[in-house]
Amino acid sequence: MSELTRIPAPEGVHPATAYTHVVLGTGTFVAVSGQVALDEDGALVGPGDPAAQARQVFENLKRCLAAAGAGFDDVVKLTYFVTDTAYMPAIRDARAAYIDPERLPASTAVQVAGLVAPDFLMEIEALAVLRGGRLT
Secondary structure, X not given: OOOOEEEOOOXXXXXXXXXXXXXXOOOEEEEEEEEOOEOOOOOEOOOOOHHHHHHHHHHHHHHHHHHOOOOHXXXXXXXXXXXXXXXXXXXXXXXXXXXXXXXXXXXXXXXXXXXXXXXXXXXXXXXXXXXXXXXX
């Protein structure tokens, strides 16, 4: 597990409630491509169900991070691409099962007109830093 420095509210910046404004870390950089709600067989999980899709996306992120020797404690930034911002509460609920709400990464949410396939409601990418340069 890496220890990262989090600055939730820099001086003069309004405090965030659902993310951390600044996360500092040194080590090996890990970029995880945007994940969608596909299971290991390539089947869509939760058609039309943002909560089910969010859970699958975070499970996919977890597996991708693990492949790099990382975990959610190493994540410094999440980027959420959603076709409707109304899905953000479901995403936050799913995120809470994987990330300690007291140690949130920096994040950006973007509403998009569409994703690579029309049944995908969201895509989430992660950036992580492995302290000490460990790789598997």
